Amino acid sequence: MRVAWKRLTVRGLCLLLGMLAARLFAPWVCGRDARAWLDGDAALQNGLAQELIAFEAADDAERARTQPTAAGDRFAGEWALVTHQMTAIGLAQLGLAHPELRTRYAPLATQAALKSLLPEMRDFGTRAWHGEDALHSLSSNHGHAYLAYAALAVSMARLVDPAFPAPRATSHDALIAAYERRLLASESGLIETYPNEAYPTDVAAVAAAIAVHGRATGVNHTRVLQHWLVRVRTRQIDSNSGFVFQRMNALSGRPHDVPRGSGTGLAAYYAGFVDRGLAEQLAQALFRHEKSFCGFGAIGEYADGQSGLGDVDSGPVLFGVSVSATGFALAPARALGHRDSFEHLYRTTVLFGLPTTFGKGFWFSSGGPIGNALLFAFLTSGPELAP
């Protein structure tokens, strides 16, 4: 009897040891590179940059071989634009972080940024506005905030590339001036992305594009940025959760959706280009909704008392956490120095992102070009922060 009990105890201890090994091994494997990304490891940053540069080159070759066509639906169009935009922003951020690499990355940032402005890239927005092209209707009062993503990429390219083509700079100046006029005219601090649809996150991209344009050209945009900052703090942030509302009415300023983590994550990144204080405020809200398990972290999509299955903005919501909010939160975590949160979130990203290193390259296998472009911008964020 004593022997049986002893064997049982030993088995129990072995079981505990096994569980401890699983508890330590998985976070260790997934978090090995977290500190290197935090500290700006050049090999990792350049590895991902090289792969995205290679993707852009393959995309250029394909576009030269065949007639470029617009995306079939709105979401495919948005994804295409964001892929080139985030690649450009990531390259510009590397140029800011490592001045010795600027001559190499700045022209590539310019190429990717200008590609995100091409007619076939913005066609989904033109169709949403019933044929009104954002760049050919600058005097219009329609918001066209979707193009602020491309405008921000161009602002960043202009910040790092002294050889940015002058004619394109002139048309970019005109786009920024139109955004400035529309934003100042909005009492809610919102302009529409599509007819009757305004997203505070997209307007944060508008503000970021204006702010970086000011840094690149020396033009003073303080008035419009203050106008936006005040309205974000007083009207677009839910006082209970600290999240920004996902969708609102631009005229009345009434929420059309609940406050959510995915919109807040991306808004926190964009807010960093304009005002560190606002970025920190949104980041704090995100990290208050962080859920951790065994060293892995993820951001909740909905505030307490609200729930949902997610949508195209959040990706699938499982156990209350969303893919997008978790990925987006990497940017403010790194830029604003929330090291613990960054490590937890990075482990989850690696667990599902399946990163592969080969030679000098680095690629998240399950991310595709858009996932890798987004992660490239978020994992190198920091140098873009407003002074």
Added chain:
Amino acid sequence: MSSSTLARARQLAQVLRTFRAQILLWLVYQCSKLVFFYLSRQQGLLQGVSVVNLGTLSFGVWLLTLRFAVLFYLPFTVVYRVAKRLWLATPAR
């Protein structure tokens, strides 16, 4: 080849036999990871059109299942079996 080397090789073979399921799991995972890497690189976003093949997506789900097994089940089972082997190797009295 000396007898001690042969004995060691036999010992190693015995250990490998004990963990053959775990080794197989790890090999299948590594091969699947390689295949998925090349599959995912061939698809993506060209000409503004996002292309995601359903087959690749399904393969990704299979790979994620294997990844969870390798990261959580593998260390658990290896440590559990090694510890049990060491502690229960001598007959308890």
